Amino acid sequence: MKLSGAEIVVQFLQDEGVEYIFGYPGGAVLHIYDAIFRQDNVRHILVRHEQGAVHAADGYARATGKPGVALVTSGPGATNAVTGIATAFMDSIPMVVLTGQVATPFIGSDAFQEVDAVGITRPCVKHNFLVKNLDDLIPTLKKAFYIATTGRPGPVVVDVPKDITDPNIKISYEYPETIEMRSYQPTVKGHSGQINRAVDLILSAKRPMIYSGGGVVLGDASDELIAFTRALGYPITNTLMGLGAYPATDPQFVGMLGMHGTYEANMGMHESDVLIAIGARFDDRVTGDVKKFCPDARIIHIDIDPSSISKNVRVDVPIVGDIKHVLGDMNKVIKAHKNKPDAAALKQWWSRIDTWRDKDCLRYDRNSALIKPQYVIEQLYQATSGDAYITSDVGQHQMFAAQFYKFDKPRRWINSGGLGTMGFGLPAALGVQLAHKDATVACVTGEASIQMCIQELSTAMQYMLPIKVINLNNRYMGMVRQWQEMFYESRYSHSYLDALPDFMKLAESYGHVGMRIENPKDVEAAMKEAFAMKDRLVFLDFITDQTENVYPMIAAGKGHHEMHERELA
Amino acid sequence: MRHIISLLMENEAGALSRVAGLFSARGYNIESLTVAPTEDPSLSRMTIVTRGSEEVIEQITKQLNKLIDVVKLADISDGGHLERELMLIKVRADSPELRDETKRVTDIFNGRVLDVTDETYVIELTGTGDKLDAFIKALDEKCIIETVRSGSTGISRGERALHA
Ligand SMILES: Cc1cc2nc3c(=O)[nH]c(=O)nc-3n(C[C@H](O)[C@H](O)[C@H](O)COP(=O)(O)OP(=O)(O)OC[C@H]3O[C@@H](n4cnc5c(N)ncnc54)[C@H](O)[C@@H]3O)c2cc1C
Ligand SMILES: Cc1ncc(C[n+]2csc(CCOP(=O)(O)OP(=O)(O)O)c2C)c(N)n1
Ligand SMILES: [Mg+2]
Numbered sequence: 211m212k213l214s215g216a217e218i219v220v221q222f223l224q225d226e227g228v229e230y231i232f233g234y235p236g237g238a239v240l241h242i243y244d245a246i247f248r249q250d251n252v253r254h255i256l257v258r259h260e261q262g263a264v265h266a267a268d269g270y271a272r273a274t275g276k277p278g279v280a281l282v283t284s285g286p287g288a289t290n291a292v293t294g295i296a297t298a299f300m301d302s303i304p305m306v307v308l309t310g311q312v313a314t315p316f317i318g319s320d321a322f323q324e325v326d327a328v329g330i331t332r333p334c335v336k337h338n339f340l341v342k343n344l345d346d347l348i349p350t351l352k353k354a355f356y357i358a359t360t361g362r363p364g365p366v367v368v369d370v371p372k373d374i375t376d377p378n379i380k381i382s383y384e385y386p387e388t389i390e391m392r393s394y395q396p397t398v399k400g401h402s403g404q405i406n407r408a409v410d411l412i413l414s415a416k417r418p419m420i421y422s423g424g425g426v427v428l429g430d431a432s433d434e435l436i437a438f439t440r441a442l443g444y445p446i447t448n449t450l451m452g453l454g455a456y457p458a459t460d461p462q463f464v465g466m467l468g469m470h471g472t473y474e475a476n477m478g479m480h481e482s483d484v485l486i487a488i489g490a491r492f493d494d495r496v497t498g499d500v501k502k503f504c505p506d507a508r509i510i511h512i513d514i515d516p517s518s519i520s521k522n523v524r525v526d527v528p529i530v531g532d533i534k535h536v537l538g539d540m541n542k543v544i545k546a547h548k549n550k551p552d553a554a555a556l557k558q559w560w561s562r563i564d565t566w567r568d569k570d571c572l573r574y575d576r577n578s579a580l581i582k583p584q585y586v587i588e589q590l591y592q593a594t595s596g597d598a599y600i601t602s603d604v605g606q607h608q609m610f611a612a613q614f615y616k617f618d619k620p621r622r623w624i625n626s627g628g629l630g631t632m633g634f635g636l637p638a639a640l641g642v643q644l645a646h647k648d649a650t651v652a653c654v655t656g657e658a659s660i661q662m663c664i665q666e667l668s669t670a671m672q673y674m675l676p677i678k679v680i681n682l683n684n685r686y687m688g689m690v691r692q693w694q695e696m697f698y699e700s701r702y703s704h705s706y707l708d709a710l711p712d713f714m715k716l717a718e719s720y721g722h723v724g725m726r727i728e729n730p731k732d733v734e735a736a737m738k739e740a741f742a743m744k745d746r747l748v749f750l751d752f753i754t755d756q757t758e759n760v761y762p763m764i765a766a767g768k769g770h771h772e773m774h775e776r777e778l779a
Numbered sequence: 780m781r782h783i784i785s786l787l788m789e790n791e792a793g794a795l796s797r798v799a800g801l802f803s804a805r806g807y808n809i810e811s812l813t814v815a816p817t818e819d820p821s822l823s824r825m826t827i828v829t830r831g832s833e834e835v836i837e838q839i840t841k842q843l844n845k846l847i848d849v850v851k852l853a854d855i856s857d858g859g860h861l862e863r864e865l866m867l868i869k870v871r872a873d874s875p876e877l878r879d880e881t882k883r884v885t886d887i888f889n890g891r892v893l894d895v896t897d898e899t900y901v902i903e904l905t906g907t908g909d910k911l912d913a914f915i916k917a918l919d920e921k922c923i924i925e926t927v928r929s930g931s932t933g934i935s936r937g938e939r940a941l942h943a
Binding site: 328329332333336337340342357391392393394515516517520521524 | 788789792793796797800804834837838841842844845847848849850943
């Protein structure tokens with residue numbers, strides 16, 4: 211089969227099993243767009259901004275585990291995509307981004323819409339390529355998908371100059387089933403000696419804590435984690451990125467840890483004697499002051515990326531490998547081991563944890579005359595029977611969603627943790643809804659975040675994506691306001707949002723249904739009504755208490771035992 | 780501590796900038812960096828001299844290994860190794876005394892005079908960085924017109940070797 215470069219791109223994506231390309235056209239990619247037009251196997255989703263294309267591809271990837279694909283033009287198309295690429299990079303999301311480039315003879319001449327896309331994206335990709343010869347196109351695309359999806363996943367950019375896609379130059383095409391790279395061979399299986407050492411330590415624990423993260427979701431190792439945790443009977447906490455990998459409604463789950471984690475999770479970390487870190491990267495939002503981190507614990511760390519291990523916190527038993535394999539092996543070793551978990555010590559440990567739980571650290575004022583954001587999330591949980599895909603933006607609303615929506619399955623909680631990108635939620639929801647046509651998808655957002663990619667309401671209309679937008683409208687950049695209240699003596703510098711649009715009318719002008727809810731007693735009915743509209747996007751604008759803060763909170767530079775708690779009358 | 784990290788990488792456009800970018804983005808320091816293709820033209824060999832605590836050096840090697848273009852890596856300062864740097868130095872040699880003295884010092888250091896004019900010498904010297912420093916010190920500072928140094932390259936002693 212002889213194909214042009216443009217046809218190769220599209221045919222390759224089809225052979226690779228790609229369902230959707232999220233993109234936006236422009237001069238440098240017109241040949242590719244023409245090839246897209248002439249087939250109907252790979253569906254192109256036209257967004258309204260390249261950032262939206264990349265976030266949508268990202269949402270698709272997070273919800274399915276398959277790589278997301280975005281296509282943008284050269285110059286401004288590529289630069290608009292950068293925030294999306296960096297977002298995916300920080301959370302290790304598998305993704306391939308195709309950027310158009312000026313024709314090879316023009317590269318370096320400051321040609322129209324030329325930017326050094328490879329140079330600009332280098333620090334925020336797993337790898338990137340500039341395709342300089344048509345003959346390199348097929349192997350490069352194969353490498354891109356291979357690199358993006360294996361090992362620690364991440365975004366890969368392929369920069370394709372316009373002449374490479376020339377419709378008049380054809381080469382023979384065959385889909386390469388595999389690719390070998392001498393310089394890239396990620397470790398999969400864990401070292402058996404290390405696994406045995408780890409299990410010995412795990413079974414000697416008196417006050418154990420399992421701290422698992424996004425790696426369990428990325429590695430589809432939820433079943434193995436559940437088996438591991440249940441066999442041991444140990445308490446487990448999840449990072450923001452790990453939520454759902456262990457069922458939140460299970461009694462062994464002590465909630466999220468870290469800056470806005472629960473009291474029981476953070477105290478459990480602080481007093482643990484053996485910490486089992488699984489696919490988590492000891493982020494500063496999680497550790498607080500590393501000098502005060504888990505002072506009594508010996509630490510086991512399973513991670514596929516050696517550079518995650520002992521980066522921020524020195525660990526005692528490192529295991530490099532894929533979680534699914536490592537936990538699978540560990541579960542066998544535990545079963546066959548002569549020792550069992552120390553039942554007496556565990557009983558004591560759980561009773562200590564229960565006293566922390568009794569503090570009910572997430573409590574809030576349920577009698578308020580104003581809508582509390584926590585209440586909205588609780589009602590969202592009820593209305594969706596806890597079984598929705600929830601995307602989120604960044605701010606207080608994100609933390610409330612993480613704390614109050616009890617995720618029982620992986621890939622249900624979709625948010626930007628590492629980069630913390632406002633504007634992520636709505637476009638990500640497009641990708642999630644496309645991936646799961648019949649699923650309930652809601653985007654929890656704030657009035658500031660939603661305005662960063664509001665244009666994607668138009669995309670949602672074009673493709674009839676019935677997302678429910680839950681806007682927790684506190685008329686503030688609440689997260690910023692909270693820091694200003696706590697650390698800047700309530701000097702609210704530029705965190706108040708004036709001149710807000712009428713979100714109801716805005717949604718309606720895009721062709722959607724808009725609702726405004728101002729009274730706590732209307733929340734439940736509004737949720738019911740909105741979720742009953744199965745085929746419509748509904749924008750629910752909840753006018754919430756402006757002064758609500760996220761608690762508990764560990765201030766920067768503090769330890770896990772130094773949490774701020776909510777004071778209630 | 781000073782470490783010499785030796786790496787084999789795919790001889791691809793942009794590979795060097797990935798390494799350089801990594802050091803600047805993560806705030807690691809580079810004392811010197813040399814790179815050239817090997818006997819296999821698809822591979823380049825790079826030598827990086829860097830400094831840092833054990834933790835920092837561990838992260839540097841892990842982060843370098845993580846670069847897709849890096850095929851193999853070793854911290855050759857971990858074991859017995861040889862280290863060499865090349866220096867070309869142009870000095871003023873415009874009087875008989877200066878010419879004699881410069882030649883004498885050059886001989887002591889096993890250097891070679893590569894180019895001679897009425898006014899100048901160009902001297903070639905290889906050795907460890909310390910030796911090159913010592914040679915510069917041994918010359919009269921006022922006579923030095925320019926120096927150019929390659930940065931260190933190194934190789935392990937004995938059987939240890941970097942292979943693709
Ligand atoms: C406003 C705001 C507040 C936040 N507050 C909190 C908070 O209170 N608590 C909190 O936890 N986070 C919080 N975060 C998120 C935080 O910034 C980090 O994104 C998050 O803690 C990182 O999660 P993680 O450690 O699970 O790592 P991830 O970023 O999910 O990384 C996954 C790790 O697993 C490894 N891995 C990937 N695949 C595999 C595999 N197959 N096998 C083995 N290992 C694998 C990777 O190498 C990596 O080390 C907040 C973010 C924002 C924006
Ligand atoms: C693109 C971007 N710019 C700035 C920030 C810093 N920031 C973090 S949270 C936040 C406020 C978010 O406000 P809103 O969306 O209304 O959410 P709320 O905290 O009020 O729930 C800001 C400005 C960010 N995370 N991302
Ligand atoms: Mg707000």
